[in-house]
Amino acid sequence: MDITLLIIGFVLMFVGVLGSFLPVLPGTPISWVGLLLLYLTKAIPDDWVFLGITLAIAIMVFALDYIIPVWGTKKFGGSKWGMIGTTIGLLVALVFPILGFFGIIIWPFLGALAGELINKADQKTALKAAFGSFLGFLTGTFLKFMVTIIYLGLFIFKAWEYKSDLFPFFN
Template sequence: MDIVLLVLGFIFMLIGILGSFLPVLPGPPISWIGLLLLYMTKAISMNWTFLGITLVIALLVFALDYIIPAMGTKKFGGTKAGVIGTTIGLVVALIFPILGPFGIIIWPFIGALVGELLNKADKKTATKAAFGSFLGFLTGTFIKFLVAIVYLGLFISRAWEHKEALFPYFN
């Protein structure tokens, strides 16, 4: 059963990293579930303090992911249309990877720009707001990715510490 929990936990870690970029998946909370699954194994004793702190961090980052883009857009004079456009641009980049890895950067900016222009903003205001929305999106994505990577590192280091107990047949 420990191996199943370990593998499921690792899968949740990978999905959590993907969730850092995909707007439909809450990356850090999913990564936290991976940590929880690891601690549910018999090989690793439950540490409620560690799990509680990492859960609070995951939920805080999850909440900030909605606040940061709005703050960036507002600071640069944008509207909700710019934030929606950024999200649509991200989805376009993920579904149609025409521009390769640059698409993840270009399409959200284009989406924010189009969103602001559709909201009747002049070109200068729309560009400035799109830039703010884009910066907010990048900041939120970076924070989610960073937390997911740290959780993966914690997962791997904790599993490695207890490898003899997790893999008794391989010793």
Template sequence: MDTIFLIGGLLLMFIGIIGSILPVLPGVPISWAGLVVLYLSPSLSFDTTFITITGIVAISLYILDYIIPAMGTKRFGGSRAGVWGTTIGLIIGIIAPIPFGILIGPFVGALIGEMIFNKTEGPQAVKAAFGSFIGFLGSTFIKFFATIIYLGLFIYKVVENWELLV
């Protein structure tokens, strides 16, 4: 039974890491769910403090994921259209078979969003798109880093309790 919880938790960890990059999956909360699944293993005692603290961090980062790109966009004079363009551009960049699509897509999406939907012109649209892109990169880096830390905590707890789980 413990093996099922261990594999399920590890699977959620890897889905969380992928979700830290893809905007359609809430990466940090999924990684946190992996920690919860590990602690639901019958052989481990449930550490309420650990799960509560990591859960608060996961929820906080989930909320910040919506605030950071908007802050980057606003800081550089962009609009909501730029933020939406960044997200849509990322999805297209992931799907499109072009090199570095995951990096080019958000910038181009923000630029298109600013120029077409917000009617921003020339250099101001490029500046706003750059701000949206920087906000997206910052948010993605924070989420990716958090999911890697959660994976490290998962591995640490598995190694620490290996004799109980086997």
């Protein structure tokens, strides 16, 4: 059973990292569930304080992912349409990965710009708001990515530390 929990937890860690870029997957909570599964094995000693702190961080980052882009948009004079445009742009980048990795950067910006122009903002205001919305999106994505990578590192470190207990047949 420990091997199954370890494998599922490891898969969830990678899904969590992907979720830091994909808006349909809550990356940090998924990564946290991966950590939880690791700690549910018999080989890893329970550490409820560690799990509680990492859960609190996962929830905080999950909430900030919705707050940071709004702050960025408002700070740069944007509207709700800029936020909607950013989200649509990200979905376009995921569905039509024509530009590869750069599409994840370009499409949300173009979406925010289009959203602001639809909102009847002048070009200068639309560009400024699109930049703010885009900056908020990048900040949130970077924060999620960093936390999920740290969780993955913690997962690997702890699994390696107790490898002889997880894999007794390798002794």
